[in-house]
Amino acid sequence: QVQLVDSGGNLVQPGGSLRLSCAASGTIFPNYVMGWFRQAPGKQRELVATITGGGSRNYADSVKGRFTISADNAKNTVYLQMHSLKPEDTALYSCNARAPWGYEFWGQGTQVTVSS
Numbered sequence: 849q850v851q852l853v854d855s856g857g858n859l860v861q862p863g864g865s866l867r868l869s870c871a872a873s874g875t876i877f878p879n880y881v882m883g884w885f886r887q888a889p890g891k892q893r894e895l896v897a898t899i900t901g902g903g904s905r906n907y908a909d910s911v912k913g914r915f916t917i918s919a920d921n922a923k924n925t926v927y928l929q930m931h932s933l934k935p936e937d938t939a940l941y942s943c944n945a946r947a948p949w950g951y952e953f954w955g956q957g958t959q960v961t962v963s964s
Contacts, residue, residue, distance in 0.1 A: 852873075870882070
């Protein structure tokens, strides 16, 4: 079974930058769709960004222009580069991998806190 490990979360000031990483235990590219989700306390989990094996990217409107999702196929790793961070970006960020048959795998999550 695919295992995902999320890392890179930290405390950062508004306007700052952070890069999250999601490392997969096995080969997931190019057939898996990878994504980042986030969930704040008391809030519904929301999709932040996705990337396909073909390099097609999609973003939530709230992060468009500030966040960039990318993948290193050789390293089986997906990244989320975050710039111009806002307090409302504060959440637990989790990596997601969707298999061709529809099953989803999740990372353990990494906390991002944006505060002065």
